[in-house]
Amino acid sequence: MGLKMKRLRRREAKIFLLWGVMAVTSFATLARAEEASVEALKAGIEGVYVLQEWHRNGEVLRPPLIDGRAVLLNNRLMHIVHDRAQEPDTTTIAGYATYILEAGKFSYSYEALTVITKTADGTSVSEKLPWEGLRTFAASIENNEIHFRATNGPQEFRFNADGVSYSDGTQMRVYRRVTDK
Numbered sequence: 001m002g003l004k005m006k007r008l009r010r011r012e013a014k015i016f017l018l019w020g021v022m023a024v025t026s027f028a029t030l031a032r033a034e035e036a037s038v039e040a041l042k043a044g045i046e047g048v049y050v051l052q053e054w055h056r057n058g059e060v061l062r063p064p065l066i067d068g069r070a071v072l073l074n075n076r077l078m079h080i081v082h083d084r085a086q087e088p089d090t091t092t093i094a095g096y097a098t099y100i101l102e103a104g105k106f107s108y109s110y111e112a113l114t115v116i117t118k119t120a121d122g123t124s125v126s127e128k129l130p131w132e133g134l135r136t137f138a139a140s141i142e143n144n145e146i147h148f149r150a151t152n153g154p155q156e157f158r159f160n161a162d163g164v165s166y167s168d169g170t171q172m173r174v175y176r177r178v179t180d181k
Helices: 003-045
Strands: 047-056 059-061 066-073 076-086 089-102 105-119 122-126 135-142 145-150 156-159 163-167 172-177
Touching: 003 089, 003 135, 003 145, 047 076, 047 163, 059 076, 066 172
Parallel strands: none
Antiparallel strands: 047 059, 047 066, 047 172, 066 076, 076 089, 089 105, 105 122, 105 135, 135 145, 145 156, 156 163, 163 172
C-alpha cells in the first residue's frame, strides 16, 4: 500500500470516528431535550388562570358578563365559567379533566362536566361529556409560546408568560395567568 492510500484510509477512519461521536452526542442531546421539553411544557402551562375575554358570535365578552377560572396542576385541569351575557338567562359550566404531557404531545380527557342553564322557563342540567376518550394535540414551543394544536380538529391552546388562549375554530377564550407578583 502506498503512502497516499494509508493517508486516505486514516482520513476516512477519522471522519468515520467523528461522525460516530457526533451521532452519539446528538442522540444523547436529543434524549435530554425531549425530557427537558416535557418539563418545559409543564412549567409553561401549570398555574391558575382568570377568564378575561370570550370571543363568540362576533362579540368580545368581558367580566362581569363572563367570569371564570381554570387551574392546571399535576396533570389535572379544573375550570368553572359563568356566562351572564344573555341575562336573565345564565349558564354555568364546571368540569375537571386529566391531562398527559409527552415530548411533542399533549392530551386531555374530561372526567366530569356539568352545564347548568337558567332561563325564564326553568333550570336545566347536563352532565354529558363533550367527547369520549382523549383529545390529542401536537405540542411545540414557538416564539416563547407553547402551542397545542389538535391532531384531529381545529382546537388550539397558546400559552405564554401572560396567560393562555383557547380556540375551537368558532370562538376563543383568553385567560390571564395569576401570579404572586
